[in-house]
Amino acid sequence: MSIDGRPPAPLMSNPRADRVRDVAKLAGRPARLKTGRFVAEGPQAVREALLSHRVDVESGGAGVVLEVFATQTCLDRLPELADLAGDVSLRLATDEVIGAMATTISPQGIVAVCRIQDYDLDEVLASGARLIAVLCEVRDPGNAGTILRAADSAGADAVVLTASSVDIHNPKAVRSTAGSLFHLPVVTGVEFDFLMSAFRAHGLTVLAADGYGSVDLDRLQDESALRCLAPQQAGPDDGASAASADPAQPRLENSTAWLFGNEAQGLSEGQLADADYRVAVPVYGRAESLNVGTAATVCLYASARAQNR
C-alpha cells in the first residue's frame, strides 16, 4: 500500500498507542497550550487546513498542518485529500485509531494535527486592515463559529477573541467554523484595553453592536449608500433628507472594528463606553433581541457592502 508513490508506512492500528493518545489529548486546553497544537476533524476542515497550509508554505511560511491521519476508505472516497497533503506527513490508520483521536462520534475517517497560528494584532492592523470582528467574552463555540464564518464571508481582515472568550481551538469551536478558521487571521487572548489602543493607533472606528445603541444600523447603511450613489443628495446642507450626512454618525465605509458581546450579558458598560459608537441592529418583529451570531452577520455584511461599493 502506498500513497502517491511514497514508501508505505505501517498502518496505525492500536488506538491505545502513545501517539494516538497525544492527539486525543489535544481535545483538552492544557495539551493545546503546552504543545501549541490543535486538531481539525473531518474532510471539510482538513481540506481547508491543507489549502491554507499550501498557500502559507508557498509564501515562505511554516504552514498550519503538521500531520494528517486517515483511513484508506476515506482516501479512496476523497483522493484529492491525499493530493492536497503534498509533503505533509500522511499516515494511514484504522477507524478505531481515528475514532480515538477525534471527539466527534463520526469523524469521517480523517483528522489533521495543526499548529496554532500566532497572529500579531499590530501586524494585522499595520497591513491595512479595514474590517475586524471582535468577540468580547463570547462563550458558546457555535456562536463563535457563526461569527467567524460570517466574518470570512464578509471579507473581514481578522477576527479577534478577547482573553475570556471561548477557546476557538477546542474541537467543537473548530468544527463550528466549518473551515473558516483557516481562511483569515484569528488573534486570541487579547486584553480589551490593549485592543482599543491598537485600533485607535491604526485609525479604526470602533462600533459596538448593542441592542440599546442610539445609532441605527439601517440609517448608517442608507447614508453610506447615498454618499456613494447620489453624493449630491448626501451633502451636509440637505437637512430635509432623513438620511442626510451627519458628522456625528460613523461612516460604514471607513475602516471599522465591530465589537460583539457575551450571549447573556452583551457588552459590558465599560466596553460600550470605550467604543466610538453604539450601533443597534433594528428588530422589526417580535423577537426580544437578536442572537449574537445573527447580529454579527448583519453588521459585518453592512460594513462589507459599504466598503466594497
Added chain:
Amino acid sequence: MSIDGRPPAPLMSNPRADRVRDVAKLAGRPARLKTGRFVAEGPQAVREALLSHRVDVESGGAGVVLEVFATQTCLDRLPELADLAGDVSLRLATDEVIGAMATTISPQGIVAVCRIQDYDLDEVLASGARLIAVLCEVRDPGNAGTILRAADSAGADAVVLTASSVDIHNPKAVRSTAGSLFHLPVVTGVEFDFLMSAFRAHGLTVLAADGYGSVDLDRLQDESALRCLAPQQAGPDDGASAASADPAQPRLENSTAWLFGNEAQGLSEGQLADADYRVAVPVYGRAESLNVGTAATVCLYASARAQNR
C-alpha cells in the same frame, strides 16, 4: 403549597407515571403526529409560549399551551412564570419528573406541553403578508432555528417549511428557535408546487437564495435605497448610474417570498426554475459559500430594510 391562591395539587414525583411518559413520548414524531402536541423546554421557551398563549386567548383563540410542569425551585427563582401561566394548568413536579419529560440534560425545571398550531397558508397570505421565509428541505434543526429567529427579527409574516424539511416541533428544533417559534405563524408540511401557486395568486415575488444566482443582492439593496431616498437618481433613463433602475430586476420593497435550500445541495434545479429570480448574497472573503442560516439572515434583513424604509 399553593400557586397563586389555587387549591394545591399533589406534587408529581413518579418519573415512571403514565402521564410523565406521555409527555416524554412527544420527543418522537409519531406521538406528536398522533396527539398534535409538542414540548417546549426551559424558562425561555415556556415564557414565550405563555406570552403567545395569552395574546391568542385574548383575541378569542384556543391558545398554544395545554399544561405546564415545573419544580418549586424554578418557580421560586422565576415567579413571573407562574403569573404568566394564568388559567393554564400548572403542576408542581420533582426534578426527576421534569428530567424524564425533557430531552435536555438540564431542562432548568420547567416544560410546557403545547398545541401544534395549524396555520393555513392561504389565510396567512390573504391577511396581506409582505415577507415570507420558505425552508426547502432544510434538514438541520439548528439551521431551521437560526432562520426562524432571523425571520422573527426581520419581522417576517410567516415561515413555511416544505414537507421534507426538518420537523420544527422536534425538541432540538424547538430549542434552537429560542422562542421565535411562538412569535410568528409557522406553516409546515406544504408541497412546493402548491406553495408556488399560492405565492403567485397573492402577488408575491419569489426570490431563490442561490450562491450561483445572476442577481446580486447588494445591487438590489442599492437600487431599493435609491428609489426611496433619491428617486430622481433611480429613474429608468439614468443609464450612467451603476445602480439605475432595471425593470428586469426584482424590487426588494415588494412583497417577497424567499426560498432557502438544503444545507448540502441547496435548492434543486426545479425549485430554482420556479422562482422569479435567483439572487446571490455576495461572498467577499475566502469562504466557499454561505451557511444557509447566514444567507437567510442577510436576505431577510435586506427585504425588511427595504420594506420598512
